[in-house]
Amino acid sequence: VQRKMSTLPRVYITRQIPPEGLKILRQSGEVQFELWDSDDTPVPRKELLKRVKGVDGLVCVLTEKVDAELLDAAGPNLKVVSTMSVGFDHLSLDELKKRGIRVGYTPDVLTDSVAELTVALLLTTSRRLIEATHEAKTGGWGTWRTLWLCGYELANSTVGILGLGRIGVAIAERLAPFKVKKFIYTDVVPRPELASAINAEYVSLDELSKQSDFLTVCCSLTPETKEICNRNLFSKMKNTSIFINTSRGGVVNQEDLFEALSTGQIAGAGLDVTVPEPLPINHPLFTLKNCVILPHIASATYTTRNAMSALAANNLLLGLRGEPMIKEIKQ
Numbered sequence: 001v002q003r004k005m006s007t008l009p010r011v012y013i014t015r016q017i018p019p020e021g022l023k024i025l026r027q028s029g030e031v032q033f034e035l036w037d038s039d040d041t042p043v044p045r046k047e048l049l050k051r052v053k054g055v056d057g058l059v060c061v062l063t064e065k066v067d068a069e070l071l072d073a074a075g076p077n078l079k080v081v082s083t084m085s086v087g088f089d090h091l092s093l094d095e096l097k098k099r100g101i102r103v104g105y106t107p108d109v110l111t112d113s114v115a116e117l118t119v120a121l122l123l124t125t126s127r128r129l130i131e132a133t134h135e136a137k138t139g140g141w142g143t144w145r146t147l148w149l150c151g152y153e154l155a156n157s158t159v160g161i162l163g164l165g166r167i168g169v170a171i172a173e174r175l176a177p178f179k180v181k182k183f184i185y186t187d188v189v190p191r192p193e194l195a196s197a198i199n200a201e202y203v204s205l206d207e208l209s210k211q212s213d214f215l216t217v218c219c220s221l222t223p224e225t226k227e228i229c230n231r232n233l234f235s236k237m238k239n240t241s242i243f244i245n246t247s248r249g250g251v252v253n254q255e256d257l258f259e260a261l262s263t264g265q266i267a268g269a270g271l272d273v274t275v276p277e278p279l280p281i282n283h284p285l286f287t288l289k290n291c292v293i294l295p296h297i298a299s300a301t302y303t304t305r306n307a308m309s310a311l312a313a314n315n316l317l318l319g320l321r322g323e324p325m326i327k328e329i330k331q
Ligand code: DGY
Pocket: 062, 084, 085, 086, 087, 088, 110, 299
């Protein structure tokens, strides 16, 4: 039986998502979709508000604020929002809940790629690789020098994890073979099951700041974690410590971080996330040699981005069928 396109649930996709997800949606024959056919620019807000009118489902990425305005523009048909991200700080969960809209997201499939990138960023920052390649190619490389470009090593260090979830565990598993002496973590409550996998000790945020030689942020951005990394935290850190953030820029007070880095309060920082994104090229943090800034690429591998795309598509289809999603934010 050939179904008329017009009877199928309507879906708007806010970005040209990787091919796996689009293939799943096309082959399902269960939805008709329209997409913002670009990966270079996000859909302009005005256009988005227009396009979502009357849709049953929405597939979005982290650049779209899904708030009351957008949900009102979509109207009462909207049943499912599926974001191609593990982070959900761009979604107003309260507003979604109020309207009974189900929400899918993409945890797990990006854990490996994010953990790999976090380790890469940590080593890049602690061993000053960006400075080193710059010196090598711009004439700064004179004779071999005894303390030139020295950094800090993982062997015998204490690694602190702020927010212990899947990603924090995956990072610790990868760092352990570097002979880390001790893993410590903090969170709203102890997470003994996750912690036991990596032999991590639960400590207060205060102790985490004081003890960590490497402090890596792995929590979600929520009202509770907003700017949790601020002057108060940096001032307790050792001036030989390295700060790493691959979660969300909003967990850091960037002015305080700038001050901590520029005064030598801490040794270095590696950031994959900032506020805003992109970070303007004239931002003070870019002037610091001891700050490595990446353009939010932690999950950027072909395998992972396709897996995220596929999971977002499958979550959407399941949600529209009224079935349990593979990964759903339960509220
Ligand atoms: C996410 O999924 O939330 C990341 O920030 C992008 O992969």
